[in-house]
Amino acid sequence: MYPVSSLPQGYSSIPTGTVPRAIAVSMEPWPRVTVRSGSASISAAPRAWVMLTGSKHLKFVSRVGRTLCRCFTIAYSAGMTTSLMARAGRMEAGGWVSLYRWIFRRPRTSAGATAFAYTMPTVALYWAFIGVSAAETIGVDFLLHRWPVARVILLVLGLWGVIFMLGMLASMKVNPHEAGPDGLVVRNGVMFSARLGWADMAGISLQVTNLDTSKTFQMLGGVLHVAVTSQTNLHVELREPVVVSLPDRDEEITSLRFWADDPQALLALARQYRKDPVR
DSSP states (O other): OOOGGGSOTTOOOOOTTOOOSEEEEEOSSSOEEEEEETTEEEEEEOHHHHHHHSHHHHHHHHHHHHHHHHHHHHHHHTTOHHHHHHHHHHHHHHHHHHHHHHHTTOOOOOTTOEEEOOOTTTHHHHHHHHHHHHHHHHHHHHHTTTOHHHHHHHHHHHHHHHHHHHHHHHHHHSSOEEEETTEEEEEETTTEEEEEOGGGEEEEEEEEEEOSSOOSEEEETTEEEEOBTTEEEEEEEEEEEEEEEOSSOEEEEEEEEEOOSSHHHHHHHHHHHHTOOOO
16 A cells, blocks of 8 residues: 555555556646546646656666666776766865856955966857757756656756856856966866966976867876867976876876966066066
8 A cells, every 4th residue: 555645635545556547637727637547546646646656666766776776886896986976076066166256256366366267268168058058958848847747857957057067167267377476376177276386497488289189188298288179378397297186186297288368468477477588
């Protein structure tokens, strides 16, 4: 027997073996479902109740749950989930913090330092994705208005996707590169930040590099590329190798190449702090 608490008001019990043979759906004046099985009939039951108490649905949910648990156990035993979950959690939390900083105009910059953006090549693409995702969410919500359970689930996922992409864009906006009296900080969202003192640099120059792949972080012979749309335009040569933290590992680098929207201004300020002659 199904528990009394799960039944619509006015019904005390339903035989466990009851299998719905016909389901009638009405949206007016509120969502209403009539389930018929032989001579039995249940009316005014919410659709969520019908879906969750059907034995077939429970068995399906149970099988999916067991499969996910097995996959998680295998991944955990292989050491795969720790870093992935940590990175996903860091990105999710960083997105919400970045949205807060973006809304209240509180970029992450040190006192006395000058910020340099690196979002120009990607900002239009981000807004296009955000707009398409928002339109898709509205369209799916309209198409599924007769199925409120699926509608709510996909609406929540759609809104989360839009907010997630806004958070990614915000994380790049509020975490700029910066050049100040203490040195240079190269960033990429909330996942990368490398602080280099001026004394650690053998030189800094303007040098455009086009990479073959679209990965943001690429190691090529001791040179770390922090790319934006597969490009970098500034090159920092280090006096000695330093270790930097990437999202998934630590790397020892001898040079760092990265992208800035205004490389000439950053280069001029860097040379001013380093007191380099203009060449």
